[in-house]
Amino acid sequence: MGLIRAGRLVPDPFTDTSGLESLPAGVPLIVSLEQWQTQRTTLLASGQRLGLRLKSDQPPRLIAADLGHFSVIVLEFPKYRDGRAYTHARMLRERFKFAGEIRAVGDVLQEQLHFMHRCGFDTFDVAGPDPEKAWRTIAGDHTVAYQATGDGQPRALDLRKGTGP
Amino acid sequence: MYRYDEFDHTLVAERVATFRRQVARRLSGDLTEDQFKPLRLMNGLYLQLHAYMLRVNIPYGCLSSRQLHQLAFIARRYDRNFGHFTTRQNIQYNWIKLDETPDVLAALAAVEMNAMQSSGNCVRNITADQFAGRAQDEIEDPRPWCELIRQWSILHPEFSYLPRKFKIAVSGAPQDRAAVKLHDVGLYLRPNAAGVIGFEVIVGGGQGRLPYVGHTIREWLAKEDLLSYLEAILRIYNLGGRRDNPQKARIKVQVNALGAEEFRRLVDEEWEQIRFTPQLTVPRAEIERITAYFADPAWEQLTDASTTVARQRSADPAFDVWNRANVVAHRTPGYAIVNLSLKAPGIAPGDLTADQMDKVAELADRFSLGELRVSHRQNLVFPDVRQVDLQALWQELQGLSLATPNIGSLTDIIACPGLDFCALANARAIPVAQDIGRHFTDVAALQDIGELTINISGCMNACGHHHVGHIGILGVEKNGLEFYQLTLGGSSGEDASLGDRLGRSISAAEVPVAIEAIVTRYKALREGEERFLDTYRRVGLEPFKEAVYGQNPPRRQAVA
Numbered sequence: 247m248g249l250i251r252a253g254r255l256v257p258d259p260f261t262d263t264s265g266l267e268s269l270p271a272g273v274p275l276i277v278s279l280e281q282w283q284t285q286r287t288t289l290l291a292s293g294q295r296l297g298l299r300l301k302s303d304q305p306p307r308l309i310a311a312d313l314g315h316f317s318v319i320v321l322e323f324p325k326y327r328d329g330r331a332y333t334h335a336r337m338l339r340e341r342f343k344f345a346g347e348i349r350a351v352g353d354v355l356q357e358q359l360h361f362m363h364r365c366g367f368d369t370f371d372v373a374g375p376d377p378e379k380a381w382r383t384i385a386g387d388h389t390v391a392y393q394a395t396g397d398g399q400p401r402a403l404d405l406r407k408g409t410g411p
Numbered sequence: 412m413y414r415y416d417e418f419d420h421t422l423v424a425e426r427v428a429t430f431r432r433q434v435a436r437r438l439s440g441d442l443t444e445d446q447f448k449p450l451r452l453m454n455g456l457y458l459q460l461h462a463y464m465l466r467v468n469i470p471y472g473c474l475s476s477r478q479l480h481q482l483a484f485i486a487r488r489y490d491r492n493f494g495h496f497t498t499r500q501n502i503q504y505n506w507i508k509l510d511e512t513p514d515v516l517a518a519l520a521a522v523e524m525n526a527m528q529s530s531g532n533c534v535r536n537i538t539a540d541q542f543a544g545r546a547q548d549e550i551e552d553p554r555p556w557c558e559l560i561r562q563w564s565i566l567h568p569e570f571s572y573l574p575r576k577f578k579i580a581v582s583g584a585p586q587d588r589a590a591v592k593l594h595d596v597g598l599y600l601r602p603n604a605a606g607v608i609g610f611e612v613i614v615g616g617g618q619g620r621l622p623y624v625g626h627t628i629r630e631w632l633a634k635e636d637l638l639s640y641l642e643a644i645l646r647i648y649n650l651g652g653r654r655d656n657p658q659k660a661r662i663k664v665q666v667n668a669l670g671a672e673e674f675r676r677l678v679d680e681e682w683e684q685i686r687f688t689p690q691l692t693v694p695r696a697e698i699e700r701i702t703a704y705f706a707d708p709a710w711e712q713l714t715d716a717s718t719t720v721a722r723q724r725s726a727d728p729a730f731d732v733w734n735r736a737n738v739v740a741h742r743t744p745g746y747a748i749v750n751l752s753l754k755a756p757g758i759a760p761g762d763l764t765a766d767q768m769d770k771v772a773e774l775a776d777r778f779s780l781g782e783l784r785v786s787h788r789q790n791l792v793f794p795d796v797r798q799v800d801l802q803a804l805w806q807e808l809q810g811l812s813l814a815t816p817n818i819g820s821l822t823d824i825i826a827c828p829g830l831d832f833c834a835l836a837n838a839r840a841i842p843v844a845q846d847i848g849r850h851f852t853d854v855a856a857l858q859d860i861g862e863l864t865i866n867i868s869g870c871m872n873a874c875g876h877h878h879v880g881h882i883g884i885l886g887v888e889k890n891g892l893e894f895y896q897l898t899l900g901g902s903s904g905e906d907a908s909l910g911d912r913l914g915r916s917i918s919a920a921e922v923p924v925a926i927e928a929i930v931t932r933y934k935a936l937r938e939g940e941e942r943f944l945d946t947y948r949r950v951g952l953e954p955f956k957e958a959v960y961g962q963n964p965p966r967r968q969a970v971a
Contacts, residue, residue: 305650327654329571329574330649330654332572332649333646333649333650336569341684358572383432387428388566389425390421391566391568392565393690394690394691395568402419402562403562404694406416406418411703
C-alpha cells in the first residue's frame with residue numbers, strides 16, 4: 247500500500263482517525279463526516295491541517311460550505327464497482343472548485359486509475375505490491391478522450407475542427 | 412455510414428492494446444478471474460456455459476459489406492463458422508478462446524468496429540430504428556445523434572461504473588421500430604409546437620424481472636442540450652441508483668421508487684447546473700461533420716417501378732407473398748427497403764453462418780449500395796434496393812434461406828440463446844422457436860394471421876423480450892423440468908405495453924398447440940383487418956385462456 251501522486255510514491259503526512267478512540271494531537275488529521283460534524287470546534291481549534299473522508303453515499307454537497315477548512319478530501323471506493331466517487335470528485339473539482347488534494351482509497355485498482363485521474367483525483371491509495379509500476383503501466387493507455395472533464399484534456403471533437411468525410 | 416477518423420482509430424487501437432496486456436496478465440496468473448472479470452466485461456467478453464462469448468457492437472444497427480465480410484472471417488477463423496445477431500444490434504460469437512480475443516478485437520478495429528461496453532455496468536451499444544434514413548414516416552434521421560451519443564458514452568470517465576447496465580435507443584419516426592420505451596433512456600425525435608425538431612426524453616423503461624414502460628420526463632428537449640441532459644440523467648442515476656441489489660439497480664427501479672415527477676425534478680435541478688457548460692455543448696461543426704457521413708447515398712434518379720413489380724408479383728405468387736411480408740416502402744422513388752429474414756424454419760433466430768455472411772455482403776454490394784442494417788428483431792435489412800432488382804434479389808436470397816416471407820409474422824420470433832448457451836437460463840428458447848417455425852410453415856396461413864410477434868426468453872432476465880411480444884413465452888424451471896409461461900398483449904412499439912400472464916405454464920411440446928389455439932381464437936374474434944394485438948386489447952384475456960386451457964381452466968399456479 248502506498249500513496250501515489252503524479253506516478254510517484256509519496257509520504258502521507260495525515261493520520262486517518264477513523265477507528266481511533268481519541269484524536270491524536272499535533273498531527274494533520276483525516277476525519278470522518280460524523281467526526282467533523284460533532285467535533286468541528288475542537289478540530290478547528292487544533293490548528294492542524296485537516297482532511298475529510300467521505301463514504302461513497304456521502305456526496306460533497308453535504309459539506310460544500312466547509313470545503314475551505316480541508317486540504318484533502320478522501321473519497322472511498324468500497325468496491326471498484328461502486329462508481330459514485332467519480333461523480334463526487336468531479337463535483338468537488340468542477341462545481342465546488344476544490345483545489346486541494348482529492349484522494350482515492352479503498353478498492354482502488356490499476357485499471358481504474360485513469361478514469362479517477364480524469365475525474366479530478368490526484369492521489370491514489372493503490373492496491374498491490376508496486377503502485378508506481380501500476381501507474382507506469384496504464385499511463386499510456388488512453389491518449390484520446392471523447393469527454394471533457396475538469397482536467398483540461400480536450401475532447402476529440404474539439405481537436406477535429408469540423409473535418410468531415 | 413460513419414467512418415473513424417484518426418481520433419476514433421487511436422482510441423480503439425489503444426483499447427485493443429490495453430486489453431491485450433490484461434489478457435496476458437490473466438493468462439500468466441497475474442490476475443485472478445475475479446480481478447479479470449470487470450476488465451473483460453468492459454470489452455464484451457462473457458464466460459458462458461461452455462466457452463467465452465464475445466459480443467460485438469453494431470452501432471445503431473449500421474453495417475457495411477466490408478464489415479460483414481470481416482465478421483464472416485472472424486466466425487471462420489476464431490469461432491465455429493457462425494455468429495448470432497441479438498436484440499441489441501450486436502453480433503455474438505459463442506466459442507471464442509480467451510488468448511485469441513485480442514486478435515479478434517484487432518480484426519474488428521481494422522474495419523472500424525469494436526466490442527467496447529457491450530457488457531458491464533456502463534452505457535451499452537446505442538440502438539436505433541433499422542430503417543433510419545430510409546423510412547417514409549421518418550421525421551429526422553437518428554443516426555447522427557446516435558453517433559454523437561456513442562462517442563459521448565464511450566470510456567466516459569464518470570459513468571463507467573454505474574449501478575447497472577444502461578441502454579439508450581433513438582427513433583426518428585412516429586412508428587417505433589426500436590422499442591424505445593423499453594430502454595433506460597429512450598429518445599424520439601419530435602417537432603415542438605413551433606415545428607422545431609428536438610427530443611422527447613423517456614426514462615426508466617426496461618424488461619427483465621421488473622418490466623416497466625418508460626416515463627416521458629421531457630416532452631421536448633432542444634438538440635443542443637442533448638448531451639448535458641443525458642449527463643444530468645446519468646449523474647442522478649449514478650448517485651441514486653441502488654447498489655445493494657443487482658436485481659433492483661436499473662434506473663427503472665430508481666424512477667419508479669421516486670416517481671417520474673420527482674426524478675424529473677432531480678434531473679432538471681442537476682441539468683440547470685451544467686446545461687451551459689462549454690464542455691457539454693456540441694460544436695455545430697461537429698454535428699455537421701457527423702451528419703455529413705449519413706448523407707443520402709448516390710441514389711439513381713428513378714421513378715417508382717410499380718407496374719413492373721406488379722407484373723412480376725402477379726406472375727409469381729411466392730414473389731408476391733415475399734413482397735408483402737418482407738419489402739418496405741422507401742422514401743425515395745424507385746427504391747425499396749428489403750428485410751432478410753433470419754428466421755427460416757428450424758433455424759436458431761438470429762444465427763448466420765460465415766458463408767451466408769460473405770454471400771449477404773456480396774449481395775449488399777450488388778443490390779444495396781454496400782450497406783446493410785441489423786434490426787432489434789434479429790433480422791437483416793438491405794436499405795437501398797432498386798425496385799426493378801427486387802425479383803433478382805429475392806431469387807438470390809431464396810438460395811441462402813434468407814427469403815422466408817415472415818417479417819412481423821408469428822414465425823419472426825425473437826429468442827434469446829437460452830439454456831443451450833446461457834449460464835443464467837432456466838429453459839431452452841431456441842428449440843421452442845424452431846418448433847413454432849416448423850409448426851407454422853404455411854405461408855398463406857401466416858399472411859392471413861398478419862402481424863403477430865412472438866418473443867421467447869429462457870429466463871426472467873427477458874433477453875428474448877417476452878414481456879413485449881404480442882405473445883410472450885417465458886421459460887421457467889419446475890422440479891428440474893422446463894416449462895413455458897405464456898403472456899399476451901405485449902408491445903414494444905409506440906403503443907408499448909407489457910403482456911398479461913395467460914395461466915399455468917405448459918411443457919415445450921404443448922407450446923405450438925397453444926399458439927395454434929390462440930391464433931384460431933383470434934381469427935374467430937377479429938373484426939375486419941384487426942391485428943392480433945388490437946383484438947386482444949378489445950376482448951381481453953378470457954377467450955384466449957379458454958382456448959388454451961379449456962372451459963374449466965385449472966387453477967393458476969404460481970411460477971417463478
